[in-house]
Amino acid sequence: MQQANLAAVAPGTEATLQAVTAALGDKARGVENRLDEVTVTVGAANYLEACRILREAPGCQFEQLIDLCGVDYSEYKMGDWDGPRYAVVVHLLSVSLNQRVRVRVFCGDDDLPAIDSLTSVWSAANWFEREAFDLYGIVFEGHADLRRILTDYGFIGHPFRKDFPVSGHVEMIYDAEKKRVIYQPVSIEPREITPRIIREEKYGLQ
Template sequence: MGIDKLQQALSDILGEQILSLTEHVGELTLEIAKESLLEIAKLLRDKDEFQFEQLSDLCAVDYLTYGQDEWSTRMASSSGFGRGRKSRKKTNQWEKPRFAVVYHLLSITLNQRLRVKVFVEEDSLMIPSVIQIWNCADWFEREAFDLFGLLFEGHPDLRRILTDYGFIGHPFRKDFPVVGNLEMRYDEEKKQCIYEPVSIEERILVPKVIRQS
């Protein structure tokens, strides 16, 4: 099925449940509400027009600093990175929720792909788990929980998967300090590794730059 036919099928079948449906560089992105996630996910898997039997990837996105840069410029400069330590400047106004969960779907049968995006409010981080629809979502959802703090309702074993035991915070959030919150060292007296508040000063060495065309 071509991308135009897929786009039309999505519009016909999902109708008003679609919050947005956009095409960019030959890829479709479907935005839906989290309340209709499970219903639509089942349709995308089971409907003859879709047949998205495989979840290729699930990831989270933090839009906290979207459109903000530390150093606005139109060209390279030799004046150093000092300006990068100034407060961020907003170049775009982000009006949607802070977090999003993105599902990358593949139909092997019809040789087509679809990106599904669901936004999650910062004060309500719960979103339904799709593990009963695509079983491979298990570790993907655990990763998003570990790194971003998103909670997948219905997941049978939602625990950290990448960070260490006792890790504090979620390291892929944009407000998580680059140097972390804790550092580990070996204590000669206690003869064991201990955790202490990090002693490194956080600073911007290579500022984020958004060059306007």
């Protein structure tokens, strides 16, 4: 495990960092402080167990999951990214100890990103995981009702992936003959618009 970064850490953050580092041990790939925020990176195999420890361990006691989202790193640093494409990021809050931590885990397979569900640890993960599944296509194994939550049932693809077209794949219109809403292929061709810049010789000097 990487050494925890204790330099220039706010007092409360340092205590959180040390408590998390001690509780997780070798289940954490890294524990670091950035901008007075503690971030834990764990492997996919230890993700579920690490989260249980963070909820139960003295000095941690993160009773609440306040956010969970997917991340697509495919264009990170202008495409100069060497690592798994998809990650899940979880934000946890300890009400009793007034501290927060961020947990990040990478999915092992870019073609079929999958990770354990946290619904057995925090029930609040339910809709957050459905959202990450809907928008990024990340499969949460063990989730009891993993289905789309923001897009329609007939929606094609996952719109927060970096390679998803801005115009989408289908559009929804009302068909007057069928008297219902239907899907059809997108009729607008994507185009790149370059702004036209006109500079006058003495503009702003008069």
